[in-house]
Each structure stands twice: as structure tokens, then as C-alpha cells.
Amino acid sequence: MRLQAILCLFLLLIFELSSCTHLRVIPGSTVDLPCLSIQTEFTEAAIIWKFKGENITAQSPGTTKIKKDGLYLTISPVTAANEGEYVCLVRDANMEMIRSYDITVDASVRYTMKAFKGSTIQLLCNFPLSSQVEANALWFKETGLGERTQLNTGDDSTDGKRRVEQLYPLDHDQTIVIRDIVIEDSGIYTCESAEGEKLSTVYIDVEVRPTSAPYSCGITTPWEPCQDENSRTGEPMLQESMGEFSMKLYSYLRQSQPSGNLLFSPISISGALSHLLLGARDDTRRAIERAVCVPHDFHCVHFQMRKLREKLASSLQMASQIFYNPQMNLSESFTNQSIQFYEAEPVKLLETSEESTQMINSWVANKTNNKIKDLVDSVSPSTQLILLNAVSFSGQWKVKFQQKPKKGLFTKLDGDMVKVPLLYHNKYLATMAYVIELKAQVARFALTGDSSLYILLPRSNTATDLQQVEEKMTDTAVHQMIEQMKITPPQSVEVTLPQIKLDVQPDMNILIKKLGLSSLFEGANLCGLYSEDRLVLDDAKHRAFLALTEQGVEAGAVTTVSFSRSFPSFSALRPFIMLLWSDQANVPLFIGRVTDP
Ligand SMILES: *[C@@H]1O[C@H](CO)[C@@H](O)[C@H](O)[C@H]1NC(C)=O
Numbered sequence: 001m002r003l004q005a006i007l008c009l010f011l012l013l014i015f016e017l018s019s020c021t022h023l024r025v026i027p028g029s030t031v032d033l034p035c036l037s038i039q040t041e042f043t044e045a046a047i048i049w050k051f052k053g054e055n056i057t058a059q060s061p062g063t064t065k066i067k068k069d070g071l072y073l074t075i076s077p078v079t080a081a082n083e084g085e086y087v088c089l090v091r092d093a094n095m096e097m098i099r100s101y102d103i104t105v106d107a108s109v110r111y112t113m114k115a116f117k118g119s120t121i122q123l124l125c126n127f128p129l130s131s132q133v134e135a136n137a138l139w140f141k142e143t144g145l146g147e148r149t150q151l152n153t154g155d156d157s158t159d160g161k162r163r164v165e166q167l168y169p170l171d172h173d174q175t176i177v178i179r180d181i182v183i184e185d186s187g188i189y190t191c192e193s194a195e196g197e198k199l200s201t202v203y204i205d206v207e208v209r210p211t212s213a214p215y216s217c218g219i220t221t222p223w224e225p226c227q228d229e230n231s232r233t234g235e236p237m238l239q240e241s242m243g244e245f246s247m248k249l250y251s252y253l254r255q256s257q258p259s260g261n262l263l264f265s266p267i268s269i270s271g272a273l274s275h276l277l278l279g280a281r282d283d284t285r286r287a288i289e290r291a292v293c294v295p296h297d298f299h300c301v302h303f304q305m306r307k308l309r310e311k312l313a314s315s316l317q318m319a320s321q322i323f324y325n326p327q328m329n330l331s332e333s334f335t336n337q338s339i340q341f342y343e344a345e346p347v348k349l350l351e352t353s354e355e356s357t358q359m360i361n362s363w364v365a366n367k368t369n370n371k372i373k374d375l376v377d378s379v380s381p382s383t384q385l386i387l388l389n390a391v392s393f394s395g396q397w398k399v400k401f402q403q404k405p406k407k408g409l410f411t412k413l414d415g416d417m418v419k420v421p422l423l424y425h426n427k428y429l430a431t432m433a434y435v436i437e438l439k440a441q442v443a444r445f446a447l448t449g450d451s452s453l454y455i456l457l458p459r460s461n462t463a464t465d466l467q468q469v470e471e472k473m474t475d476t477a478v479h480q481m482i483e484q485m486k487i488t489p490p491q492s493v494e495v496t497l498p499q500i501k502l503d504v505q506p507d508m509n510i511l512i513k514k515l516g517l518s519s520l521f522e523g524a525n526l527c528g529l530y531s532e533d534r535l536v537l538d539d540a541k542h543r544a545f546l547a548l549t550e551q552g553v554e555a556g557a558v559t560t561v562s563f564s565r566s567f568p569s570f571s572a573l574r575p576f577i578m579l580l581w582s583d584q585a586n587v588p589l590f591i592g593r594v595t596d597p
């Protein structure tokens with residue numbers, strides 16, 4: 001009997017020797033390595049475990065533990081130090097048996113996803129936030145037995161939508177999207193840095209949808225009425241959402257563009273998305289609510305948006321509009337509510353691209369006092385829906401600047417200097433303070449229209465100091481800064497600013513995806529707007545223009561204040577951040593960064 005068993009095991013031995021087991025394990029997990037496949041026959045045999053040639057004993061330090069007299073080796077939790085070869089040796093008077101494991105510790109994140117044939121899925125992958133992104137990650141599909149093929153995620157932006165697409169090129173977020181999933185897409189995908197560091201592994205399991213029901217909209221009823229128009233909480237709620245949304249947008253934009261000039265109007269983007277929210281239902285509604293930071297049960301959001309727009313009307317020209325394909329029948333209640341809350345009747349696109357382009361551009365020019373003239377270049381005939389937003393603000397200083405005849409030198413991030421026309425005043429009445437939480441010197445200039453311009457000056461002209469301020473600019477920190485500046489008394493300051501004129505068009509399509517709304521581009525539930533089919537958002541544009549000239553309305557008012565001592569000075573002749581704040585509505589109107597005036 002005994003002989004037979006040993007023979008068996010000899011066969012087993014040969015088999016197991018030739019198949020060193022490769023195991024890929026994730027850090028933090030628990031792994032049990034069995035030594036023998038047949039456990040009972042070797043009760044008196046000695047079992048030795050070795051790791052990288054060294055005996056493992058019960059007293060070994062670290063995370064490996066020998067269990068059941070050596071029948072198992074348990075590693076818990078797995079760390080990078082556990083990588084290597086493990087050998088289990090069984091010895092008795094008659095034989096020796098060796099079993100080995102080769103363990104690779106895989107730090108990448110793993111996801112398992114189920115997807116239906118025909119759907120669109122996102123494969124997640126992120127660079128660590130601490131790293132600099134110099135090249136996109138590489139995506140591979142494993143094709144079995146160590147073979148793999150690289151996916152073409154395409155940096156070349158072609159007109160049509162690619163099936164596999166990198167959502168945010170050169171961003172920390174290296175997520176890709178695969179559209180129109182087929183059964184053959186099932187499998188293991190890995191995302192690696194250019195240096196070969198594994199970042200994530202995604203298992204995809206594609207299934208055929210059980211029954212393909214014909215498309216039908218769920219809820220098509222109009223947006224629910226605002227029950228309490230006089231509520232005291234509605235206005236602060238919108239202000240809070242706006243503040244949170246604004247700083248979220250700024251952090252996305254500054255990351256995608258770490259060094260250039262920036263300008264956007266959070267209130268205008270939020271206005272456009274809220275307008276779209278009016279027609280969104282179910283999952284799309286919730287996604288937009290999350291994106292603009294409003295709670296799900298905030299029925300009065302549109303009513304409050306209207307109040308806000310009315311409040312700001314004297315200083316800010318804000319226009320939001322929806323253009324749609326003439327073959328679509330828009331819901332009448334949506335049209336009515338658009339007029340009611342957004343003063344905008346959705347407009348049908350015209351027959352040719354040229355006509356539509358011209359219509360859109362002249363509408364924008366009209367709404368922005370001709371400050372922005374050509375927002376769109378062309379309109380594709382297949383366009384179903386265009387969401388558009390234009391904003392224009394012409395601020396005037398409460399105190400007039402003296403225009404210095406000479407130009408000054410602005411030091412850029414790289415240390416290069418450029419000549420710029422200056423705004424100068426030797427004793428300007430402004431509020432100035434060092435804001436510790438932001439690590440920035442901040443000056444507040446009063447503007448007409450009950451608004452203020454805040455200029456945040458980092459400690460030096462370097463990118464590091466600029467980034468340090470930007471990283472600290474959370475919603476809370478900005479509100480604290482505004483409170484601090486409100487209680488700081490104004491003083492006479494020698495002010496030197498570059499003349500600012502910015503006209504920036506941030507990439508709204510990327511921004512929309514960053515806001516968690518990439519589903520809008522794939523097929524959104526806009527049943528409150530159109531109920532016959534899923535809608536696809538084609539394009540979203542935002543363009544912001546801001547000009548501050550030397551003109552003031554209270555010319556010379558400050559010159560009556562006289563001090564005999566020398567004045568503190570504030571000179572923004574190096575990269576700075578600016579915040580145009582409505583004191584009246586307590587919301588940011590524009591946020592920008594000037595690195596190259
Ligand atoms: C490992 O353990 C075996 C059995 O206890 C012993 O014979 C051997 O000398 C040990 N090897 C080392 C390197 O300690």
C-alpha cells in the first residue's frame with residue numbers, strides 16, 4: 001500500500017517540479033501556499049519552507065507564517081518584500097519532494113467589470129497624484145500565455161469618435177473609453193506607465209443583454225415646481241454649490257494646464273449645465289446634480305438660478321442657449337420652463353452648417369456686446385444638441401488708476417521678462433493682507449457693480465510657488481480669505497498691475513468629462529426635453545473674456561487721503577491668480593490665472 005502511494009507521489013513530484021507555480025498577488029491580500037496536494041500520507045515527514053534559499057522558521061520575522069506543521073505557508077498581508085521564490089521541501093527516509101512558487105507582487109489596482117454588448121465602458125487608470133505626467137500610460141489587452149497587444153488609444157484627434165479613446169490625454173487620470181463593446185472585448189486589460197510600472201488591471205466580462213427592449217423614456221413630466229420660493233435656505237444653498245463647483249473646476253483646469261493663462265466663469269458654466277438639468281431625468285439628472293454640486297432634492301435650483309441672474313444683471317452679461325436639430329420635437333414644457341427660468345427659448349438649427357454657424361455666432365456677439373464674435377467654426381448637419389454659454393464682464397475700478405507712460409517688466413514662470421503696459425497708482429486705497437492659509441499676498445480692489453477683484457500673489461515667480469497657492473485654494477480657504485479681507489481696513493498702497501485683457505476658451509468637452517458627465521456624450525437621458533430617443537451631446541463651448549482698463553468711476557477720490565509715511569506696495573509683475581467676486585451675490589464670477597499678460 002505504502003509503495004503504491006510513493007510511486008504516485010513520484011509522478012506527482014515530476015509534474016510539480018516542472019510546473020513552478022507563478023502567482024501574481026496584490027499587496028494587502030492574504031495568500032495560502034499549500035505544500036502538498038495529498039496531505040495525509042506524510043504525517044511523519046519533515047517539511048521545510050524556503051524563501052529565496054533561506055529557511056523560513058516559525059520565528060521568522062515578517063508576514064509569512066508556517067501553518068499546520070508546514071502543510072501551508074500563509075502570507076498576510078502581502079507586501080512588496082514578499083516577492084520571490086518560495087520552495088517547500090518534503091523529506092523522509094525514502095524521498096524528497098520539492099514544490100516551488102514564484103510570487104510577483106502587483107501593486108496595480110484591479111477592477112472587474114461586467115458590460116453588455118453594444119455598451120460603452122470606461123477602463124480606469126490613474127497615475128499617482130504625486131507624479132509628473134510626461135507621457136500617457138500604455139494600455140494592453142492580454143491575449144493569453146503572456147502575450148499581449150497594445151491598444152491604440154489615439155492621440156490623433158480625428159473627427160469621428162474612436163472606438164477606443166483616451167479621455168484625458170496627459171492627465172493624471174488615464175482612463176480610456178471603449179465604445180460599442182463586442183463579445184471579443186472580454187478579457188484582461190492592463191494599464192502601465194511608459195516605464196513599465198503597472199497602474200491598473202481591468203477584467204471585462206461581456207454579456208449579451210437579455211432582451212433588447214425598444215427605447216422608451218421613463219419620466220417625461222416637467223421639472224417639479226419650487227414649493228417654497230421665499231425659503232431662506234434656497235439662496236445660500238445655491239451660493240454654497242457655486243463655491244464648491246467653482247473651485248472644483250479651477251482644480252481641473254489648472255491641472256490640465258499647469259502654466260498658461262487661464263480664465264473661466266464658473267457661474268456661466270454652472271448656468272449652462274443647470275439649463276440642461278431642466279431636461280435631464282434619472283441617472284443623467286443625478287449626474288448633472290452631482291457635477292454642479294447641488295443636492296438631489298433641490299427642486300428650486302432653477303428658480304434660484306433665475307434670481308441669481310437677475311441680481312447680477314447690472315454687471316454681468318450672461319447668456320445661455322440650447323440649439324437643437326429641427327427634426328426633433330422638443331417637449332413643450334421644457335421650452336416653457338426654459339423661457340421661465342433661463343430667459344431662453346431653445347432655437348432650431350438651420351439647414352446648412354454655414355447658416356447655423358452664423359446664427360450661433362451672431363447670437364453670441366449680441367449677448368456679449370460684440371466682445372466675443374466667433375465662438376463656433378462649423379456645425380455638423382448631424383448635430384442634435386448644442387449647449388452654449390457666453391459671458392462678458394466689463395469691470396471698472398472704483399478708484400481710477402494713473403496710467404504710467406512707461407511700460408514695466410513682467411517676470412514669467414520661466415524667468416523670462418516681457419514688457420507690459422502698466423496700471424499704476426502711488427497711493428491707491430485698497431485692502432491688502434498676507435493670507436497664511438493660501439501662502440499668498442492678497443489685494444482686494446473694489447469694482448463697480450458691487451464686485452471686487454482679488455489678486456493673489458504667490459511668494460515668487462516660480463511654478464512651484466504658484467502651484468502651492470493653487471493647491472491650497474479650496475472652497476473653504478477662498479471663503480475664509482474673503483472674510484479676512486472684508487474685516488481688514490483699506491489702506492493706501494502703491495499699486496502696480498499689468499493691464500489685463502484675457503480671452504480664453506477652455507476645453508469644455510474635457511471639462512464635462514472631468515465633471516463625471518462623459519455619459520452625456522454617449523447618450524443621455526434628457527427625457528424632460530425630448531422623449532423619442534437617447535440624445536447625444538455634440539459639443540459644449542465656453543469662452544470667457546475679461547478686460548480691466550485704467551478707467552474708473554470715482555476718479556481721484558483717494559488722493560484726498562494723505563499720509564506722510566511711505567506706503568506699502570503691491571506689485572503684480574509676476575504670475576498671479578485672480579478672482580472676480582460678486583459681493584452682492586457672494587459667488588465667484590470669474591477665476592483666472594495670468595502667467596503671460
Ligand atoms: C534549514 O533547515 C534544515 C532542517 O531543519 C537544516 O538541515 C538546514 O541546515 C537549514 N538550513 C539553513 C541555511 O539554516
Ligand SMILES: *[C@@H]1O[C@H](CO)[C@@H](O)[C@H](O)[C@H]1NC(C)=O
Nearest residue numbers: 326327328329330531532533
Ligand atoms: C414630431 O411631431 C410631429 C407632430 O406630432 C410628428 O408628425 C413627427 O413625426 C414628430 N417628429 C419626430 C422626429 O418624431
Ligand SMILES: *[C@@H]1O[C@H](CO)[C@@H](O)[C@H](O)[C@H]1NC(C)=O
Nearest residue numbers: 222331332333334335336337
Ligand atoms: C406652454 O406655454 C404656452 C404659452 O404660455 C401655453 O399655452 C402652453 O399650455 C404651455 N405648455 C405647457 C406644456 O406647459
Ligand SMILES: *[C@@H]1O[C@H](CO)[C@@H](O)[C@H](O)[C@H]1NC(C)=O
Nearest residue numbers: 363365366367368369370371
Ligand atoms: C442685440 O439684439 C437686440 C435685438 O435685436 C438689439 O436691440 C441689441 O441692440 C443687440 N445688441 C448688440 C450689442 O448688438
